[in-house]
Amino acid sequence: MATGRTHRPATRSRGIPEATVARLPLYLRALTALSERSVPTVSSEELATAAGVNSAKLRKDFSYLGSYGTRGVGYDVEYLVYQISRELGLTQDWPVVIVGIGNLGAALANYGGFASRGFRVAALIDADPAMAGKPVAGIPVQHTDELEKIITDNGVSIGVIATPAGAAQQVCDRLVAAGITSILNFAPTVLSVPDGVDVRKVDLSIELQILAFHEQRKAGEEGSAPEEAAGAVPPPPAAPHRAPSGAPGADSGRQGPDGDVPAVMPA
Numbered sequence: 001m002a003t004g005r006t007h008r009p010a011t012r013s014r015g016i017p018e019a020t021v022a023r024l025p026l027y028l029r030a031l032t033a034l035s036e037r038s039v040p041t042v043s044s045e046e047l048a049t050a051a052g053v054n055s056a057k058l059r060k061d062f063s064y065l066g067s068y069g070t071r072g073v074g075y076d077v078e079y080l081v082y083q084i085s086r087e088l089g090l091t092q093d094w095p096v097v098i099v100g101i102g103n104l105g106a107a108l109a110n111y112g113g114f115a116s117r118g119f120r121v122a123a124l125i126d127a128d129p130a131m132a133g134k135p136v137a138g139i140p141v142q143h144t145d146e147l148e149k150i151i152t153d154n155g156v157s158i159g160v161i162a163t164p165a166g167a168a169q170q171v172c173d174r175l176v177a178a179g180i181t182s183i184l185n186f187a188p189t190v191l192s193v194p195d196g197v198d199v200r201k202v203d204l205s206i207e208l209q210i211l212a213f214h215e216q217r218k219a220g221e222e223g224s225a226p227e228e229a230a231g232a233v234p235p236p237p238a239a240p241h242r243a244p245s246g247a248p249g250a251d252s253g254r255q256g257p258d259g260d261v262p263a264v265m266p267a
């Protein structure tokens, strides 16, 4: 089943760059907070600060949406929430299945933030027969034997993998064969998928490793002699701790204020 890696174009078919797409959820989160406080309009500077993004970049991003704001007034918060939600496909309901209902899968199932953003947990699936029928977050866990039927019956296109790494590829293959075209992978392994299937990978330990790198560098700077701080080049970090190419922060070195680096990364 695993025929090759997904090649994602730098620019999507409708002309919105991937980097802009990655920032849209940051804008949406900031705008949703403003909307909940009934704030009617927001300037690009205010919104940029709230989203942790440079304001010139924000204006450029919004130009791709055809949203330019009104001089002296700013952007209409509600309209922008609608526009970004529509662009991200969040104005429709997305049923999601979670496979692997252990510590992490159960925590994800219990997370209320999915439903409020249009992601309905349609089913929880696990290979452990002892878990079958047991409710987690009010949803009875179903056995993996049912996986294909569950996906077909619920019209699911997004799958979340929270199984041990050793099971993830096999689960991924079954999900894809059953019709899943987007996968959020929490297992610490690289998945192979056919063209047309998108995989996003979340790995908190990689984020921590990147923070450890910066902590180490900060400690080195603090401990360095004045002449070193003035210009000497510090030794490079130990190679095993370097983030892999493509991982968050791997290129930029650290998460800047521009929100360039999403919390999840391409697989």
Ligand SMILES: NC(=O)c1ccc[n+]([C@@H]2O[C@H](COP(=O)([O-])OP(=O)(O)OC[C@H]3O[C@@H](n4cnc5c(N)ncnc54)[C@H](O)[C@@H]3O)[C@@H](O)[C@H]2O)c1
Pocket (backbone or CB within 6 Å): 099, 100, 101, 102, 103, 104, 105, 125, 126, 127, 128, 144, 162, 163, 164, 165, 167, 170, 171, 185, 186, 187, 188, 202, 203, 204, 205
């Ligand atoms: N990405 C992250 O930041 C992050 C954080 C924590 C854990 N993890 C990863 O998430 C995964 C789950 O971690 P956990 O602590 O919940 O583990 P866990 O052992 O508590 O749960 C794993 C579950 O997967 C089920 N499972 C095993 N094989 C399966 C299969 N073939 N099909 C369906 N279900 C199967 C098991 O029965 C179990 O219920 C691990 O791979 C772990 O490394 C990732």
